[in-house]
Amino acid sequence: MAREHGLTLIALVLLAGFAVLALGGGWLAPYDPLATGVGASLAPPDVHHWFGTDALGRDILSRVISAARLDFGIAIAAVAVSFVIGATLGCLAGFYGGWYDRIIGRLADTIMAFPLFVLAMGVVAALGNTVANIVIATALINLPFYIRVARAEVNMRREAGYVEAARLCGASNRQILALHLFPNVLPPMMVQISLNLGWAILNAAGLSFIGLGVRPPAAEWGIMVAEGAQLIVSGEWWVAFFPGLALMLAVFAFNLLGDGARDLIDPRRRS
Amino acid sequence: MKPSLDTHSDMAGTVWAAWRDRLARLIRPLRRLGWLGFLLRRLAGALPSLCGVIVVTFILTRALPGDPAAYFAGPAASQSAVEEVRHALGLDRSLLVQFGLYLQDLAHWDLGRSVSSGQPVASDLLARLPASLELTVTALLLATLTALPLGVLAATRPGSLVDHLCRIVATAGVSLPTFFTGLLLSFIFYYLLGWAPAPTGRLDPTFEPPATLTGFYLIDSLLAGDGELFFACLGQLILPAVTLALFVIAPIARMTRASMLGVLSSDFVRTARASGLSRPRILYVYALRNALLPVLTTLGMVFSFLLGSSILVEKVFAWPGVGSYALEALIASDYAPVQGFVLALAVLYLLLNLLIDIAYGVVDPRVRLEA
Numbered sequence: 149m150a151r152e153h154g155l156t157l158i159a160l161v162l163l164a165g166f167a168v169l170a171l172g173g174g175w176l177a178p179y180d181p182l183a184t185g186v187g188a189s190l191a192p193p194d195v196h197h198w199f200g201t202d203a204l205g206r207d208i209l210s211r212v213i214s215a216a217r218l219d220f221g222i223a224i225a226a227v228a229v230s231f232v233i234g235a236t237l238g239c240l241a242g243f244y245g246g247w248y249d250r251i252i253g254r255l256a257d258t259i260m261a262f263p264l265f266v267l268a269m270g271v272v273a274a275l276g277n278t279v280a281n282i283v284i285a286t287a288l289i290n291l292p293f294y295i296r297v298a299r300a301e302v303n304m305r306r307e308a309g310y311v312e313a314a315r316l317c318g319a320s321n322r323q324i325l326a327l328h329l330f331p332n333v334l335p336p337m338m339v340q341i342s343l344n345l346g347w348a349i350l351n352a353a354g355l356s357f358i359g360l361g362v363r364p365p366a367a368e369w370g371i372m373v374a375e376g377a378q379l380i381v382s383g384e385w386w387v388a389f390f391p392g393l394a395l396m397l398a399v400f401a402f403n404l405l406g407d408g409a410r411d412l413i414d415p416r417r418r419s
Numbered sequence: 420m421k422p423s424l425d426t427h428s429d430m431a432g433t434v435w436a437a438w439r440d441r442l443a444r445l446i447r448p449l450r451r452l453g454w455l456g457f458l459l460r461r462l463a464g465a466l467p468s469l470c471g472v473i474v475v476t477f478i479l480t481r482a483l484p485g486d487p488a489a490y491f492a493g494p495a496a497s498q499s500a501v502e503e504v505r506h507a508l509g510l511d512r513s514l515l516v517q518f519g520l521y522l523q524d525l526a527h528w529d530l531g532r533s534v535s536s537g538q539p540v541a542s543d544l545l546a547r548l549p550a551s552l553e554l555t556v557t558a559l560l561l562a563t564l565t566a567l568p569l570g571v572l573a574a575t576r577p578g579s580l581v582d583h584l585c586r587i588v589a590t591a592g593v594s595l596p597t598f599f600t601g602l603l604l605s606f607i608f609y610y611l612l613g614w615a616p617a618p619t620g621r622l623d624p625t626f627e628p629p630a631t632l633t634g635f636y637l638i639d640s641l642l643a644g645d646g647e648l649f650f651a652c653l654g655q656l657i658l659p660a661v662t663l664a665l666f667v668i669a670p671i672a673r674m675t676r677a678s679m680l681g682v683l684s685s686d687f688v689r690t691a692r693a694s695g696l697s698r699p700r701i702l703y704v705y706a707l708r709n710a711l712l713p714v715l716t717t718l719g720m721v722f723s724f725l726l727g728s729s730i731l732v733e734k735v736f737a738w739p740g741v742g743s744y745a746l747e748a749l750i751a752s753d754y755a756p757v758q759g760f761v762l763a764l765a766v767l768y769l770l771l772n773l774l775i776d777i778a779y780g781v782v783d784p785r786v787r788l789e790a
Contacts, residue, residue, distance in 0.1 A: 257471065258468070258475060260723075262765045263722070263726035263727045263768045264727060265723075265727025266726060266761055269749075270757065270761035274754075353596060354596065357734070358730065358734060373602065374598075377602055381609060382610075392602070392603070395596050396594055399593075399595075399596070400590065400591060407590065
């Protein structure tokens, strides 16, 4: 028990660190993340450049720090969009059933019929290569999970005693959904959000790794790993290693937090 | 109390239910056909998803940035030439007619032409599919062979070192960006240790690829009886396959552990123990078979991960599969191959899910008999 809370605590500390980087990136970065030639080209890590420099002589530490804001921004925006839309659709499907349920369920099934990363790639290719479209694509592939969780939770509770009591007091369907059912759906949704944030970061970074969305010279973890990909087989490991490590730690922290949250909310479901 | 529904949707619901009954009556005789009927029912069940996939890919094709007619006509084309191309492509018709044309093309396996290679997209994809499949299947085998024993071990000793290791590996595994693991592995095993060949493609250029029979280099080189070639192919394959496998070990191991824990505490396992059956027999013959069902369900999600991250791994290892084909096209703003690739992978994913359904029937006879 103590060990599991310890892991959750580690996750929280890591995420707090990332939050500081994302919010105060400009002050914390020792150099301008976009300025070229602040050091020698491809210098290994040393006292002046802790993470070394890339092919254009940019300071990698500064770039890793300033990328936190963009990566977290994309992930949080995408998860927020899919949470709002997915929770609304899922609640409607679970509460009213019938045609709402059929159409919304079919929508979720159709999205899930694709390998999700491939769908995201196709959507960004079709809508155009911008950061906003990365957010849309990532939100779209997360949507089915929110729909399903919200639908199941609302469906389970829609005939609960407190719902009938509210109805007897004259509450309308909309009031019951918004004031009585939705707050009860929130805890399982929080677990989903925490797990999904990590996955959203991974997806966004994967998309920019293959050249979609974020464009160079912007600092973003996925694109920085891509810039270092060619160099790693000739021994310049630091260009790809540090952004990759930051990415991994961020995703790891969100996953740990999600596990911890799941244990808190439902100790029986622990696996 | 059921929330009130308005009469309109209530009526529509009745009509729907009547149709469903009619359909069920049509399908019911299939049950008498046994296995064949089971397969046919599963095929019919995949149809709605296939329709959804085709509609979505059509929408994606029409949502292309810019004007496809102007794009195909070329930058120097006059206004009338663009209009001519628009007419030839059917882009001046209504969306419904365009959808009909799209279906007609699909029926003839026509996915359009790649602008950069000049080849039909369908044949390009078909030529590169074996490379991707060889990589994905090897990764899946590796992952399953590691994850199943790991999950069983963790389940038989809950709270032990193996169990904690399983938990940590599971969480760390899904946190790894595949493209980063791939780079890290090639740095360690190629640059530092020199154990693996250079991460560039399916076969070192000093070798001649085996004669194409199946398109799988490993199988083809064995059929040709060329051991040296087989090991050269295996050497190239091992790093990308391990990279992909690492990512999906986690979900399989996790599900195996949870499912085994449930099965091991059930009555029939207690009875088997009381009857004095040997431990391996209980574990691997009786318990594992019952525990496999939820694991099979997870495999659907695992395939989604595998197919998605295989694109990233193909890029890292310059693997000449469908993923790197789509990426090259994407960089050249050549959209027909990208759309063809999305459709092809979605169909492949549907087929894999169908396979899982069938495997379900093999593992659990009850599923086969259900209507």
